[in-house]
Amino acid sequence: MSLDTSKIADTNSGTAATAKKPGKAGAVAGWADDRLGLATLMRKNLRKVFPDHWSFMLGEIALWSFVILLLTGTFLTLWFTPSMSESVYEGSYSQLRGVPMSDAYASTLHISFDVRGGLLMRQMHHWSANLFIAAMFVHMMRTFLTGAFRKPRELNWVIGATLLLLGILEGFAGYSLPDDLLSGTGLRIADGLIKATPVVGSYMSFFLFGGEFPGDVLIPRLYILHVLLIPGLLLALIGAHMLLLVFHKHTQWPGPGRTEQNVVGYPMLPVYAAKAGGFFFMVFGVTALMGALLSINPVWKYGPYDPSQVTAGSQPDWYMGIAEGLLRIMPNWETHIWGHTISWNVMIPGQIAPFLLFGMVIGWPFLEQWVTGDRREHHLLQRPRNAPTRTAFMAAMVTEYGLLWAAGGNDILATHFHWSLNSITYFMRTAIFVVPPIVFYVTRRWCIGLQRADNNRVLHGYETGIIMRSPDGGYSERHLPIGEASAYTLTARQRDEIHEVDSDVDENGVVAPGTRAERIRAKLSKGMFADNVQKPTAEELEEARHHAEHTHELESGLDHPASGHEFDDHALRDADDVPLRQH
Amino acid sequence: MRLLNRPLGRLSRYRRGPLAGLLVVLLGLLLTGGLYAAFSPASASEDNSAAQIKQGHQLFLVGCSFCHGNNGQGVKTLDGNQLGPALVGVGAAAVDFQVGTGRMPAVKPGPQVPQKEQAYTPDEIAALAAYVASLGPGPAIPTASDYSIDHMTDEQRQEAIVRGGAIFRTNCSACHNFEGSGGAMPNGGFAPKIRGVEPKYIFEAMLTGPQAMDNFSNGNLSVEEKQDIIAYLQSLQDNPDYGGFGLGGIGPVSEGVFAWLLGIGSLVGVATWIAAHTARSSKQKAES
Numbered sequence: 029m030s031l032d033t034s035k036i037a038d039t040n041s042g043t044a045a046t047a048k049k050p051g052k053a054g055a056v057a058g059w060a061d062d063r064l065g066l067a068t069l070m071r072k073n074l075r076k077v078f079p080d081h082w083s084f085m086l087g088e089i090a091l092w093s094f095v096i097l098l099l100t101g102t103f104l105t106l107w108f109t110p111s112m113s114e115s116v117y118e119g120s121y122s123q124l125r126g127v128p129m130s131d132a133y134a135s136t137l138h139i140s141f142d143v144r145g146g147l148l149m150r151q152m153h154h155w156s157a158n159l160f161i162a163a164m165f166v167h168m169m170r171t172f173l174t175g176a177f178r179k180p181r182e183l184n185w186v187i188g189a190t191l192l193l194l195g196i197l198e199g200f201a202g203y204s205l206p207d208d209l210l211s212g213t214g215l216r217i218a219d220g221l222i223k224a225t226p227v228v229g230s231y232m233s234f235f236l237f238g239g240e241f242p243g244d245v246l247i248p249r250l251y252i253l254h255v256l257l258i259p260g261l262l263l264a265l266i267g268a269h270m271l272l273l274v275f276h277k278h279t280q281w282p283g284p285g286r287t288e289q290n291v292v293g294y295p296m297l298p299v300y301a302a303k304a305g306g307f308f309f310m311v312f313g314v315t316a317l318m319g320a321l322l323s324i325n326p327v328w329k330y331g332p333y334d335p336s337q338v339t340a341g342s343q344p345d346w347y348m349g350i351a352e353g354l355l356r357i358m359p360n361w362e363t364h365i366w367g368h369t370i371s372w373n374v375m376i377p378g379q380i381a382p383f384l385l386f387g388m389v390i391g392w393p394f395l396e397q398w399v400t401g402d403r404r405e406h407h408l409l410q411r412p413r414n415a416p417t418r419t420a421f422m423a424a425m426v427t428e429y430g431l432l433w434a435a436g437g438n439d440i441l442a443t444h445f446h447w448s449l450n451s452i453t454y455f456m457r458t459a460i461f462v463v464p465p466i467v468f469y470v471t472r473r474w475c476i477g478l479q480r481a482d483n484n485r486v487l488h489g490y491e492t493g494i495i496m497r498s499p500d501g502g503y504s505e506r507h508l509p510i511g512e513a514s515a516y517t518l519t520a521r522q523r524d525e526i527h528e529v530d531s532d533v534d535e536n537g538v539v540a541p542g543t544r545a546e547r548i549r550a551k552l553s554k555g556m557f558a559d560n561v562q563k564p565t566a567e568e569l570e571e572a573r574h575h576a577e578h579t580h581e582l583e584s585g586l587d588h589p590a591s592g593h594e595f596d597d598h599a600l601r602d603a604d605d606v607p608l609r610q611h
Numbered sequence: 612m613r614l615l616n617r618p619l620g621r622l623s624r625y626r627r628g629p630l631a632g633l634l635v636v637l638l639g640l641l642l643t644g645g646l647y648a649a650f651s652p653a654s655a656s657e658d659n660s661a662a663q664i665k666q667g668h669q670l671f672l673v674g675c676s677f678c679h680g681n682n683g684q685g686v687k688t689l690d691g692n693q694l695g696p697a698l699v700g701v702g703a704a705a706v707d708f709q710v711g712t713g714r715m716p717a718v719k720p721g722p723q724v725p726q727k728e729q730a731y732t733p734d735e736i737a738a739l740a741a742y743v744a745s746l747g748p749g750p751a752i753p754t755a756s757d758y759s760i761d762h763m764t765d766e767q768r769q770e771a772i773v774r775g776g777a778i779f780r781t782n783c784s785a786c787h788n789f790e791g792s793g794g795a796m797p798n799g800g801f802a803p804k805i806r807g808v809e810p811k812y813i814f815e816a817m818l819t820g821p822q823a824m825d826n827f828s829n830g831n832l833s834v835e836e837k838q839d840i841i842a843y844l845q846s847l848q849d850n851p852d853y854g855g856f857g858l859g860g861i862g863p864v865s866e867g868v869f870a871w872l873l874g875i876g877s878l879v880g881v882a883t884w885i886a887a888h889t890a891r892s893s894k895q896k897a898e899s
Contacts (some may be wrong), residue, residue, distance in 0.1 A: 080886050080889060081886055082879070082882045082883040082885075082886040082887070083882075084886070085882035085885065085886060086879070086882065088882070089725055089875070089878045089879075089882070121771055122772070122773075123772055123773065123776055123843070123846055123850070124773065124776065125769075125773060126770075126773050127773060127776070127777065140853070141853070147853060147854060151854055151855070154866075155870065155874065158867065158870035158874065159870055159874045159875065159878070162870055162871055162874065162875045163875065166879070207791065209780065209784075210862070210863075225681050294889070303885050306885065307882070307885055309882065310881045310885075311878060311879070311881075314874060314877055314878055314881070315874075318869070318873065318874060320855060321855045322854075322855050322856050322858060322869055322873075323852055323853075323854030323855045323856060323857045323858060324854065324858075324866050325863070326852075326853070326854050326857070326867070328853070329789050329790055329860075331776065331789070334780070334781075337780050337781055337785070338784075338785050339780070339784040339785065339788055339789040339862075340784065340785060340786055340787060340788040340789075340792075340793070340794025340795070340802065341788045341789070341792065341794055341861045341862035341864070342862065343862045343863040343864050344863060345866070345867065346862050346863065346866070346870060346871070347865075348782045349867065394682065396711065437864040438795070439794055439795035440795075440861055440862075440864045440865075442795035442799075443793055443794060443795050443801050443802065446799070447799070448722070448797075448799035449795045449796070449797055449798070449799070450798050450799075451799075452795055458820075479821070519854075520634075559633060567836065599752050602768025
């Protein structure tokens with residue numbers, strides 16, 4: 029690659045350069061800069077470089093969905109009445125005309141049927157809420173699988189996790205606001221979860237609902253949470269999340285020219301501003317299409333909430349699905365002591381298990397840091413295969429999530445696949461304990477196999493697909509060396525170090541403090557890293573190169589894929605049909 | 612008093628006559644029969660001529676008796692389970708529903724007998740119904756005046772839809788789902804989809820409570836209330852999907868599937884597309 033030097037001045041003779049009179053835009057910018065002093069800030073940040081990769085844009089889906097949520101949500105607040113006082117519906121949806129219902133539900137019907145564009149806005153709001161949380165999940169998985177959570181980004185990992193939890197809470201509050209049959213059923217479950225807290229459960233429930241469920245204060249309370257408190261927190265945390273992103277600089281994939289000290293990519297202006305801005309419009313477009321074409325949460329069909337009613341197919345939105353699944357497969361365990369009931373059947377699936385699963389994923393980076401003892405900064409990403417245990421852990425967690433998800437939709441599975449509801453329950457009770465470990469084992473071995481394949485590529489080259497027959501009749505496949513850049517990329521990773529306990533006792537022969545923790549650490553370290561395949565050493569590379577020198581020679585100067593005749597005596601013959609051997 | 616007494620007095624002269632006892636018995640029988648006919652639940656008395664019952668019995672012996680017994684008394688398996696329930700008192704309506712929707716004759720025993728093609732002609736179904744009705748009194752096949760909602764004016768129909776919606780959400784949606792899309796029941800059973808079912812069969816299902824379904828007799832849900840439900844189900848069918856493609860009408864599960872597969876799927880595709888198109892600083896092709 030050569031630099032284009034035609035535009036660089038090559039002489040210092042001639043007249044001195046003078047600034048031209050600024051144009052109109054320049055004058056405005058100058059005026060603003062004199063008062064706001066933004067130029068210094070902008071000069072640096074407009075040229076901020078971001079690396080290019082599709083997986084770096086997953087978080088952006090969440091960001092843009094949040095913007096769409098703010099826009100459509102503001103529209104909805106203009107007509108929504110957060111009140112549980114009862115009135116008789118007289119709007120245009122004839123099937124419910126004359127039915128008594130809460131103002132919240134009536135105003136939701138009003139938005140859906142009597143406000144121009146109201147239904148579109150409602151559906152876009154709901155779809156983008158589903159996409160917002162889904163995008164956060166995908167973004168989180170990307171961060172996890174590539175090791176982007178390592179120092180200095182641990183705090184941002186925690187902020188992201190908080191954002192995810194807040195997003196789910198925000199979604200649930202929004203799901204509950206229209207006061208239709210489905211949202212009321214969801215709130216009833218939430219009420220049950222709260223009441224399952226030992227000792228204080230009923231007090232907490234009465235405090236939240238202002239008395240017995242459903243009461244008449246909950247919707248206004250949820251409304252303030254949904255439109256003010258949680259969005260405010262989300263906004264602040266998203267700001268912090270992105271400031272830290274700018275401060276840390278974005279991580280990048282290893283490759284020639286990419287180090288822990290630099291970022292290779294394109295500047296914010298104009299390239300990334302255009303890409304990100306364009307992406308916003310694409311996200312908006314997809315959300316608008318979904319909102320316009322696909323029905324979501326048809327509240328008019330569910331009817332107003334009535335605690336005596338329930339409908340088949342009552343489900344939460346997808347992100348609450350695993351809590352639903354846990355509840356549905358939980359055996360009916362209860363303990364009665366001194367006239368007090370401890371509802372394990374609700375407490376475990378509702379209050380303990382989801383947070384345990386979430387905590388395991390959030391805590392993994394810290395566990396890994398403790399085991400490796402790695403306090404270095406990392407800006408180069410790891411390929412998932414190069415952290416087999418971590419990748420396998422995530423695969424197991426995704427499997428667990430998927431199983432619980434399916435358990436949450438067990439009635440839909442039963443009707444659509446003609447399975448027995450009871451069999452699904454019994455299957456899931458076992459599967460959530462058995463399947464994830466199997467997935468863990470398979471993924472780990474799979475990753476290690478891929479590592480081995482990488483090493484083979486580095487040492488012995490790539491498979492050309494050319495089958496050669498040797499004079500004695502044996503067949504073998506030709507391998508050709510891979511390029512320098514690919515070889516560099518494949519080997520641009522650090523070797524795993526296995527932690528070992530030096531000595532159980534200190535210099536006085538006394539058991540050293542913290543030995544037990546150190547032993548656990550050593551054991552975990554061995555379990556996590558001992559089976560990994562390490563990249564080839566310099567000697568191994570040298571030996572392999574020496575081994576392949578002859579092939580190298582034949583291949584050098586080739587600017588097209590080898591045809592196979594480079595390796596035989598084809599070129600020495602003057603005709604194609606000369607037989608190889610005379611019989 | 613004399614005026615009143617006179618005719619009776621004259622009549623009473625025959626009270627000890629040879630035919631008097633016979634006449635009184637006859638009158639008493641007529642009165643009892645008439646009163647019974649007037650006040651008893653509508654029974655399948657219209658078409659159950661002896662010939663039809665006989666035809667029905669022949670059909671029954673061939674197609675139904677294996678599970679329901681030669682006389683409709685029901686059959687128990689060796690381990691005490693019910694192979695086919697007794698049909699005494701289920702009425703003609705139950706037969707018309709089960710056979711008319713193709714559920715009976717069943718192909719095999721199982722948690723639930725599914726709907727399939729009708730196996731009998733309407734005449735044969737009527738004969739089977741007449742035979743089963745002759746086993747014991749039960750609900751008769753409803754007439755069009757019972758289940759039809761065509762007689763309603765637009766205004767009446769509108770009111771019926773609103774009432775029917777309320778009754779539906781209270782009594783039906785727990786199993787059949789808010790749109791009548793159906794739902795799961797324990798041990799492989801299911802509440803079938805009831806959108807687009809003929810009004811007669813909806814009425815009969817409520818009247819007779821087939822399989823796992825509860826029985827909503829006319830004393831429980833009146834004929835008018837049943838018509839309200841039929842009107843509501845019809846309105847679900849007639850109304851357009853206001854929100855766009857309905858995703859099967861099964862609630863948030865399919866919404867989640869679409870959010871992930873279509874939404875996140877296409878947006879990841881877009882991200883890949885954007886990331887694959889790197890910027891060029893000039894219009895000239897980069898030289899390598």
